[in-house]
Amino acid sequence: MARIELNEIAHSYKKNPKDDSDYALKHIHNEWKDGGAYALLGPSGCGKTTLLNVISGLLTPSQGRVLYDGKDVTDLPPEKRNIAQVFQFPVLYDTMSVFNNLAFPLRNRGTQESEVKKRVMEVAEILDLTPFLNRRAAGLAADAKQKISLGRGLVRSDVAAILFDEPLTVIDPHLKWQLRHKLKEVHEQLKLTLVYVTHDQVEALTFADQVLVMYEGELVQIGTPQELFENPKHKFVGYFIGSPGMNFLSCTVDGNIARVDGVGIELNDETASLAHKATGKLELGIRPMYLEVNVESVKGSIPATVKTVEDQGSFKVLTVNLSGNILRARLPEDQAVPLNEAWIRFPTQRTKLYADGRLVNK
Amino acid sequence: MEKWENNKAWFLVLPAFIIVAFSAFIPLMTVVNYSIQDIFGPGQSVFVGTEWFKEMLGNHRLHDALWRQFLFSGLVLLIEIPLGIMIALAMPTRGWGVSACLVTLALPLVIPWNVIGTIWIIFTRPDIGLFGVGINSLDLLEVPFDHTAKPLYAWITLLAMEVWHWTPLVALLAYAGLRAIPEAYYQAAKIDGASSWATFFYIQLPKMRGVLTIAVLLRWMDSFLIYAEPFALTGGGPGNTTTFLSIYLVKLATMQFDLGPAAAFSLIYFVIILLFCFAFYQALLNVGRGEKA
Numbered sequence: 001m002a003r004i005e006l007n008e009i010a011h012s013y014k015k016n017p018k019d020d021s022d023y024a025l026k027h028i029h030n031e032w033k034d035g036g037a038y039a040l041l042g043p044s045g046c047g048k049t050t051l052l053n054v055i056s057g058l059l060t061p062s063q064g065r066v067l068y069d070g071k072d073v074t075d076l077p078p079e080k081r082n083i084a085q086v087f088q089f090p091v092l093y094d095t096m097s098v099f100n101n102l103a104f105p106l107r108n109r110g111t112q113e114s115e116v117k118k119r120v121m122e123v124a125e126i127l128d129l130t131p132f133l134n135r136r137a138a139g140l141a142a143d144a145k146q147k148i149s150l151g152r153g154l155v156r157s158d159v160a161a162i163l164f165d166e167p168l169t170v171i172d173p174h175l176k177w178q179l180r181h182k183l184k185e186v187h188e189q190l191k192l193t194l195v196y197v198t199h200d201q202v203e204a205l206t207f208a209d210q211v212l213v214m215y216e217g218e219l220v221q222i223g224t225p226q227e228l229f230e231n232p233k234h235k236f237v238g239y240f241i242g243s244p245g246m247n248f249l250s251c252t253v254d255g256n257i258a259r260v261d262g263v264g265i266e267l268n269d270e271t272a273s274l275a276h277k278a279t280g281k282l283e284l285g286i287r288p289m290y291l292e293v294n295v296e297s298v299k300g301s302i303p304a305t306v307k308t309v310e311d312q313g314s315f316k317v318l319t320v321n322l323s324g325n326i327l328r329a330r331l332p333e334d335q336a337v338p339l340n341e342a343w344i345r346f347p348t349q350r351t352k353l354y355a356d357g358r359l360v361n362k
Numbered sequence: 363m364e365k366w367e368n369n370k371a372w373f374l375v376l377p378a379f380i381i382v383a384f385s386a387f388i389p390l391m392t393v394v395n396y397s398i399q400d401i402f403g404p405g406q407s408v409f410v411g412t413e414w415f416k417e418m419l420g421n422h423r424l425h426d427a428l429w430r431q432f433l434f435s436g437l438v439l440l441i442e443i444p445l446g447i448m449i450a451l452a453m454p455t456r457g458w459g460v461s462a463c464l465v466t467l468a469l470p471l472v473i474p475w476n477v478i479g480t481i482w483i484i485f486t487r488p489d490i491g492l493f494g495v496g497i498n499s500l501d502l503l504e505v506p507f508d509h510t511a512k513p514l515y516a517w518i519t520l521l522a523m524e525v526w527h528w529t530p531l532v533a534l535l536a537y538a539g540l541r542a543i544p545e546a547y548y549q550a551a552k553i554d555g556a557s558s559w560a561t562f563f564y565i566q567l568p569k570m571r572g573v574l575t576i577a578v579l580l581r582w583m584d585s586f587l588i589y590a591e592p593f594a595l596t597g598g599g600p601g602n603t604t605t606f607l608s609i610y611l612v613k614l615a616t617m618q619f620d621l622g623p624a625a626a627f628s629l630i631y632f633v634i635i636l637l638f639c640f641a642f643y644q645a646l647l648n649v650g651r652g653e654k655a
Contacts, residue, residue: 079554085549087549091547105553
C-alpha cells in the first residue's frame with residue numbers, strides 16, 4: 001500500500017520542448033492517498049495515459065519526481081515499483097494456462113512454488129476464476145481475460161496500487177457493469193490504491209471517490225463527483241460532465257449585474273466582488289438542470305424563444321434562444337413545457353462566472 | 363428457415379475451375395499418363411501399370427538423393443529460421459535505420475536463382491574469389507578451399523548460398539510479426555518482471571507463430587525443390603554428393619530421356635512435399651496448444 005506523490009511533474013515526448021504545446025503533461029502536482037479509488041477522466045489525447053505511465057514507471061518524466069510513501073522512485077523501472085497495470089486490451093500469455101498466467105509475476109520474482117499456489121488460489125477465488133484455472137487463457141471471453149490481467153497484479157502481495165488504463169473498452173455493455181462492480185469489491189476487500197483512467201464520465205463517477213479531470217495535459221479539477229457537477233472549476237469540466245453539458249454565455253460585468261448582449265443577469269455578491277479583479281474573457285455558466293424555466297413571467301425572469309424540446313424519457317431538454325445565445329435547460333418530466341416563449345431565470349447561487357475558462361472564486 | 367435450393371451459383375466458379383484445370387490438373391494428369399506407360403517414341407507406347415513406381419521406389423540413387431535432400435532442407439530450416447528471428451529482433455524499430463535495413467535485407471531476394479549460383483562461384487573461387495582467396499591465405503585448411511574439391515566444401519558453399527539468399531525472407535516475415543505485437547504486451551511483461559528470455563518465449567514467439575508457419579512452409583518447399591543453384595554451382599558434384607532430387611529428376615528426364623520413370627519419380631516427389639507441408643502446418647498450428655483444455 002502506498003501514498004503516491006507527484007511532485008511538479010511535466011513531460012514532453014519531444015527532445016527539446018519549446019513552449020507549452022510541446023508538453024503532454026504540463027504541470028502536475030498532486031497526491032494520491034493510500035487506499036483511495038481515483039478516476040482520471042478526460043478526452044482522448046489529454047495526457048491521461050502519459051500520466052499513468054509516469055506513475056507506473058513505463059515512462060520517466062522530463063521534469064519532476066514521483067514518490068511512493070515519501071520514497072523517490074522516479075528512476076526505478078516498473079518491475080521495481082510495487083505497481084500493477086491493467087491495459088485497454090487484455091494482455092495475456094496466450095500459450096499458458098490461466099493458472100500459469102496468474103503465477104507468472106510471482107515466478108519471475110523467484111517466489112516459492114507453494115506460496116505461488118496459495119496466492120494464485122486466493123486471487124482466483126476473489127475474481128471468480130477458479131473454474132478456469134486449468135484452461136488455456138487464449139480461449140476465454142474478453143471479460144475473463146481482463147480479470148486475468150487484473151489478477152496478475154493482485155497476486156503480488158507487495159502491490160501498492162493498481163492502475164487501470166480504460167480497462168472496460170473491449171467489454172460488452174452488460175458485462176461492463178459486472179466487472180466494474182467486481183473492481184469496487186476488490187477495492188473494498190483489499191484496500192489497494194486504484195487509479196482508473198477513462199473518458200467515460202459514467203464510469204468515472206460511479207467508480208471513484210475522487211475524480212481528477214484532465215484537459216490538455218493539466219489536472220483542471222479534483223473532487224468528488226458531486227463537486228464536479230455543482231461547482232466546475234474549469235469550463236471544460238462544465239462541458240465534459242453532465243448531460244447536456246453546462247451553458248456558457250459571454251458577458252461583461254457591471255456592478256453585480258452580468259450583461260449578456262444587453263440582457264442583465266444578477267450575480268451573487270461574492271462573485272460580483274471578485275469579478276472586478278478577474279481578467280480575460282468573462283463567461284457566465286449555468287447547468288441546464290439549474291436553469292429555471294417558467295411558462296409565465298415571474299420576478300427576475302427574462303423572456304427567451306423556445307427552439308426545440310427533446311423528450312429523453314425521464315426528463316426533457318429544452319433549447320431556447322436568449323437574444324442570439326443558445327441555452328439548454330433540463331426539465332423534470334412533470335413540469336409544464338412553454339410553447340413559444342419561455343421565461344427563464346438564473347438562480348444566483350447556481351450561476352457561475354468564468355474568466356478565461358477558469359471559475360472566478362476565492 | 364429452409365435453405366433455398368439454387369445451385370446456379372456454381373457456374374460462377376467455372377472460370378476459376380477451368381484456369382486451375384489447365385494450369386495444374388491437366389499437366390499433372392499428363393505426368394500420371396507418362397508414369398504408367400513405356401514410351402519408345404511418338405505414337406509408340408506400352409501400358410506398364412505400376413512398374414515404374416516399383417522401380418523408382420527401389421532405386422538406390424533416388425534413395426541417396428532423397429536423404430541428401432532431407433539433410434539439406436533440414437539444415438536450411440535449422441539455420442535460416444533461428445537466424446532470421448535473430449536478425450528481426452536486432453533490427454531497429456524506428457528512424458531511418460528501418461528502411462535501410464529493409465532495403466539491404468531485400469537485396470538478395472530480388473536476384474535470379476542462377477545468377478546467385480554464378481555470384482557464388484566467383485565469390486568462392488580459390489584463384490580470384492574474395493572468400494576463396496581469403497580463407498586459403500589463412501592457411502588453416504588441409505585441403506585448400508575449392509567447392510569442387512571436397513563434398514564438404516561443396517555443401518558448405520551451397521548452404522551458405524542458400525542461407526544468404528533466403529534468410530532475409532524469414533527475417534522480413536519475423537520482423538512483420540514482431541511489429542504487430544502491441545506495445546502493451548511489452549509493458550505488461552515489464553511490470554510482471556519478465557526477463558527478456560521470458561518475454562521472447564511467452565510473448566514474441568507465440569505472436570510470431572503465424573508468420574513463422576509461413577516461413578517454415580515456404581523455406582521447406584523451396585529448399586526441397588532446389589535446382590538452379592546447385593546446377594549452376596556444382597552440377598550435382600563432386601561425384602553425386604550434391605545431386606538433390608530435382609537434379610536427379612532432370613538428369614533422368616532430359617538427359618537419359620527416361621520419361622516413364624521420371625514421371626513416376628515426379629509424382630512420388632510431389633506426394634512427399636505435400637505430406638511434409640501438411641505435417642508442418644498441423645504441427646505449427648497446434649504447437650503450444652498442448653496444455654489441458
